[in-house]
Amino acid sequence: MDSKTYKFDTLSLHAGYMPDKNAGSRQVPIYQTTSYLFDDVDHAAALFNLEQGGHIYSRISNPTVAVLEERVSALEGGTAALATSSGMSAIFLAIMTLCETGDHVVVSSQLYGGTVNLFRLTLPKFGINATFVKPRDTEGFKKAIQKNTKCIFGELVGNPGNELMNMPEIAKIAHDAGIPLVIDSTYQTPYLCRPFEYGADIVVHSLTKWMCGHGSSMAGILVEGGKFDWMQNDKFPSMTKPYEGYHGLSFAEEFGPVAFTMKARAEGMRDMGPCLSPQNAWNVLQGIETLSVRMEKHCSNALKMVEYLMNHESVAWVSHPSARDNPDYELAKKLLPKGTGSMIAFGIKGGKEAGAAFINNVKLSSHLANVGDTRTLVIHPASATHSQMDEKTLKLANMSQDMIRLSVGIEDIDDIKNDFENGFRAARKPKLVANQ
Amino acid sequence: MKFIVNNKEVFASTGGRPFDKQKPLIVFVHGSGLSHITWVLQTRYFAFHGYSVLAIDLPGHGYSEGPSITSIEEQGKWIADVIDAVGMKEASLVGHSQGCLISMECAQQFPDKIISLGLMGGAGAIPMNPELLELAEKGDPKAVDLMMDWAHGPSGHFGGHPVPGLHHINLGGSIVINGSIKDNLGVDFRACDNYKNGFEAAKKIKCPTINILGDKDRMCPVKEGKKLAEVIENSEVEVIENCGHMILLEEAGKSLSILKKFIRKNHPPQN
Numbered sequence: 001m002d003s004k005t006y007k008f009d010t011l012s013l014h015a016g017y018m019p020d021k022n023a024g025s026r027q028v029p030i031y032q033t034t035s036y037l038f039d040d041v042d043h044a045a046a047l048f049n050l051e052q053g054g055h056i057y058s059r060i061s062n063p064t065v066a067v068l069e070e071r072v073s074a075l076e077g078g079t080a081a082l083a084t085s086s087g088m089s090a091i092f093l094a095i096m097t098l099c100e101t102g103d104h105v106v107v108s109s110q111l112y113g114g115t116v117n118l119f120r121l122t123l124p125k126f127g128i129n130a131t132f133v134k135p136r137d138t139e140g141f142k143k144a145i146q147k148n149t150k151c152i153f154g155e156l157v158g159n160p161g162n163e164l165m166n167m168p169e170i171a172k173i174a175h176d177a178g179i180p181l182v183i184d185s186t187y188q189t190p191y192l193c194r195p196f197e198y199g200a201d202i203v204v205h206s207l208t209k210w211m212c213g214h215g216s217s218m219a220g221i222l223v224e225g226g227k228f229d230w231m232q233n234d235k236f237p238s239m240t241k242p243y244e245g246y247h248g249l250s251f252a253e254e255f256g257p258v259a260f261t262m263k264a265r266a267e268g269m270r271d272m273g274p275c276l277s278p279q280n281a282w283n284v285l286q287g288i289e290t291l292s293v294r295m296e297k298h299c300s301n302a303l304k305m306v307e308y309l310m311n312h313e314s315v316a317w318v319s320h321p322s323a324r325d326n327p328d329y330e331l332a333k334k335l336l337p338k339g340t341g342s343m344i345a346f347g348i349k350g351g352k353e354a355g356a357a358f359i360n361n362v363k364l365s366s367h368l369a370n371v372g373d374t375r376t377l378v379i380h381p382a383s384a385t386h387s388q389m390d391e392k393t394l395k396l397a398n399m400s401q402d403m404i405r406l407s408v409g410i411e412d413i414d415d416i417k418n419d420f421e422n423g424f425r426a427a428r429k430p431k432l433v434a435n436q
Numbered sequence: 437m438k439f440i441v442n443n444k445e446v447f448a449s450t451g452g453r454p455f456d457k458q459k460p461l462i463v464f465v466h467g468s469g470l471s472h473i474t475w476v477l478q479t480r481y482f483a484f485h486g487y488s489v490l491a492i493d494l495p496g497h498g499y500s501e502g503p504s505i506t507s508i509e510e511q512g513k514w515i516a517d518v519i520d521a522v523g524m525k526e527a528s529l530v531g532h533s534q535g536c537l538i539s540m541e542c543a544q545q546f547p548d549k550i551i552s553l554g555l556m557g558g559a560g561a562i563p564m565n566p567e568l569l570e571l572a573e574k575g576d577p578k579a580v581d582l583m584m585d586w587a588h589g590p591s592g593h594f595g596g597h598p599v600p601g602l603h604h605i606n607l608g609g610s611i612v613i614n615g616s617i618k619d620n621l622g623v624d625f626r627a628c629d630n631y632k633n634g635f636e637a638a639k640k641i642k643c644p645t646i647n648i649l650g651d652k653d654r655m656c657p658v659k660e661g662k663k664l665a666e667v668i669e670n671s672e673v674e675v676i677e678n679c680g681h682m683i684l685l686e687e688a689g690k691s692l693s694i695l696k697k698f699i700r701k702n703h704p705p706q707n
């Protein structure tokens with residue numbers, strides 16, 4: 001006897017939506033509206049007081065965006081989700097929902113450059129400070145926890161160095177300290193890894209990347225695992241004590257496994273407002289429909305590129321968890337059995353100058369500041385995405401000047417390799433062909 | 437709020453308002469393996485509109501001290517103890533699934549205490565599928581998956597939670613998993629399966645009763661709910677379309693408006 005609840009590929013297409021009762025629209029309608037009619041004064045009051053579910057104003061919620069939220073919850077195995085205008089706003093909202101002035105967070109040192117700046121420069125302005133720990137230093141996460149620490153935050157596979165966090169062990173460290181583990185799972189998508197199954201409590205995504213997948217739309221999301229007990233200690237008073245902003249509501253007491261999402265929406269969306277547009281939500285839904293088939297191809301192309309790069313005379317080193325000599329090989333096999341993602345970091349012989357020549361001379365591969373497009377993308381992080389980081393932070397992130405970050409697309413593999421050959425040829429004699 | 441019943445700590449949500457003995461009391465009784473969380477889309481309304489609300493966690497469930505009570509008869513008695521413990525003389529009861537059996541038992545054992553009865557997804561008997569019962573008693577998470585599959589109608593399987601962004605099946609499942617599958621769900625399922633007094637209890641119920649049923653309910657089908665309603669002297673039936681067994685969440689708005697009308701008529705609020 002087995003449960004007949006729908007499986008991953010079916011949920012990618014159907015979760016969150018039943019054909020429209022009015023028009024029978026098979027595709028999810030785009031509710032391009034700011035606001036929603038109330039039946040009467042009592043109905044309005046009930047919605048504003050969270051007595052009843054429903055939509056009030058599209059900053060707080062929108063029916064198209066809600067389909068996306070339910071779909072991502074379904075795929076991640078989460079109890080609830082809250083979509084945002086970008087991945088960055090999702091991360092900001094997660095921290096603002098968990099922390100107060102004077103609080104502290106323990107953060108992996110290998111993060112997207114924007115996220116590093118958020119923790120290093122912006123959050124301290126709100127009195128929230130971070131300690132950075134190298135992703136492989138599991139014990140370091142434990143040592144960095146202070147009395148006022150409110151969460152551990154990291155990317156399972158770090159950006160851009162591709163180093164893994166030992167998620168199950170770090171989750172245990174967080175839970176022993178009575179705090180949640182927040183994982184940015186942008187690189188994995190729920191197709192490759194569902195962090196709640198390994199102890200994470202909150203998952204954030206930049207949906208801008210593989211989930212949308214076509215490089216067309218900005219979006220982010222917060223997903224809640226539903227297992228963290230906010231009432232176990234007094235670390236989260238804004239979750240457990242009566243909240244003045246909703247007539248003394250205690251989010252944890254009344255909403256339990258969805259308390260975090262309810263608070264992030266009721267407080268965060270109301271007061272900060274980084275809402276997702278229905279059009280962009282719809283674009284992301286289009287992408288998610290083909291998530292499995294795209295991720296399979298991204299991963300198989302990535303494996304072929306790893307092999308190609310490892311055997312290439314112009315390449316000094318390759319970092320990808322699929323490589324047998326990678327220190328994370330075994331852990332990756334356990335946490336990412338379906339594939340280790342399509343982000344590859346490699347060092348080009350000839351250092352920074354050769355790197356520049358390579359990037360300037362590939363044509364099919366796009367030189368831009370994004371990852372997770374269907375098209376192959378390349379960038380030199382030290383001069384672009386991570387250029388605002390100081391030397392110390394770059395070192396902590398294990399980033400070198402010769403590093404090239406590659407986001408493998410789903411083009412024909414031979415075309416990608418041929419394109420790289422042009423780049424490498426130029427890199428071998430950078431003086432002659434640079435900037436052609 | 438926390439209070440003591442029979443020397444054990446009990447937790448109940450008061451719907452976001454402090455408990456007030458001056459107002460008429462409604463006690464909400466959750467289903468197998470679940471907790472007070474399932475009632476959030478009913479309790480806040482009543483708490484803000486002239487009632488005192490207790491959405492209790494049954495012993496051993498949610499934040500109430502264990503162990504779980506093993507029979508429906510004793511659980512019915514325990515609800516009466518809750519009413520006494522908070523210093524009230526009477527209450528209306530609203531139950532879901534197993535909570536219906538418990539509420540019916542309470543109403544027949546303590547007819548003077550119970551003003552009205554709201555039954556959501558109820559039946560005169562809830563015999564368990566033997567395989568599901570065994571899985572739950574072994575503490576196997578598969579029991580939760582099966583329960584969530586059967587308990588939800590189309591909106592649980594496809595989508596459309598009344599609260600934007602929430603996911604029916606995963607939320608329901610997490611409530612059960614956050615407790616103990618073996619000691620809550622297993623004990624509850626066994627208590628339901630053992631309970632044979634439903635129709636006898638129903639015959640003795642004199643207070644106004646409403647049976648709110650979902651036409652896609654596979655756990656307590658409409659047919660069974662109607663059979664029960666026929667036996668209760670003063671009862672009415674409302675069937676909600678396209679709704680599974682988790683009526684209180686799947687069709688939170690419709691079930692609340694039915695309940696509102698019924699309770700306000702039979703147990704008026706304090707204005």
Ligand SMILES: Cc1ncc(COP(=O)(O)O)c(C=O)c1O
Pocket residue numbers: 086087088089112114115155159184186187205206207208218219220370371
């Ligand atoms: C891992 C990761 N997290 C978060 C972000 C930020 O997301 P967004 O650009 O959607 O704001 C990015 C963007 O590059 C990223 O790669």
